[in-house]
Amino acid sequence: MNQEPALRIVTFDDIISEEEMAELLASTKVFNQSRDQGEANAFGMQEGIISSKRTSQTAWCQDTCKELPSYIAVINRIAEIVQVPSENFESMQFLKYHVGERYVEHHDMNNEKDNDFACGPRIYTFFLYLSDVEEGGETHFTQLNLSVKPRKGSGLLWPSVLSENPTVQDERTMHEAKPVLRGMKMAANVWVHLYDFSTPNHWACTGGGR
Numbered sequence: 001m002n003q004e005p006a007l008r009i010v011t012f013d014d015i016i017s018e019e020e021m022a023e024l025l026a027s028t029k030v031f032n033q034s035r036d037q038g039e040a041n042a043f044g045m046q047e048g049i050i051s052s053k054r055t056s057q058t059a060w061c062q063d064t065c066k067e068l069p070s071y072i073a074v075i076n077r078i079a080e081i082v083q084v085p086s087e088n089f090e091s092m093q094f095l096k097y098h099v100g101e102r103y104v105e106h107h108d109m110n111n112e113k114d115n116d117f118a119c120g121p122r123i124y125t126f127f128l129y130l131s132d133v134e135e136g137g138e139t140h141f142t143q144l145n146l147s148v149k150p151r152k153g154s155g156l157l158w159p160s161v162l163s164e165n166p167t168v169q170d171e172r173t174m175h176e177a178k179p180v181l182r183g184m185k186m187a188a189n190v191w192v193h194l195y196d197f198s199t200p201n202h203w204a205c206t207g208g209g210r
């Protein structure tokens with residue numbers, strides 16, 4: 001019998017505390033215009049291109065940010081939930097959306113070329129909502145007709161690949177960030193790869209410096 005493989009999208013309350021949010025955001029003052037993943041060169045280093053699809057601002061948790069007790073605690077919490085070692089995680093990426101800003105429909109596993117990278121494709125997204133939003137700013141799964149409203153401190157986990165074959169994109173998790181209509185949206189991505197991300201990312205792997 002041909003059965004649709006299972007798909008679980010899970011929400012978590014209070015996955016990050018007020019104090020942890022404050023510590024992480026205080027360490028990342030520089031937000032840049034969001035970039036997309038451009039073409040990869042021969043070494044697997046992707047070009048970052050200013051995005052027309054994503055009008056938010058982005059900042060990466062880097063260097064001392066990654067040594068903060070809050071960062072380590074949150075990352076360990078996520079590793080425990082997804083049962084994947086934190087070496088397979090990209091650094092946390094913070095997002096800030098003002099009124100009118102959004103991210104159009106896309107998939108977090110770019111395409112099956114991501115399998116060519118040493119770190120493999122992104123298998124999960126663990127998304128953190130770092131603010132409430134007065135109106136708009138939902139994460140909307142376009143194929144599933146499912147909208148998640150930002151709630152400060154909550155988390156959302158979804159897969160980007162099929163559990164029975166993690167090299168194949170799960171097209172059901174196409175999604176968009178709806179425009180913020182009132183207020184401001186702060187959030188963060190933690191992308192989880194199939195293989196070790198930290199070691200190959202020293203030389204080149206998807207996600208480096210975007």
Ligand SMILES: O=C(O)CCC(=O)C(=O)O
Pocket residue numbers: 095103108137138139140175176177178187189
């Ligand atoms: O802001 C959101 O709700 C989703 C953002 C997103 O999909 C992304 O950054 O890849």
Ligand SMILES: [Fe+2]
Pocket residue numbers: 106107108175
């Ligand atoms: Fe996304």
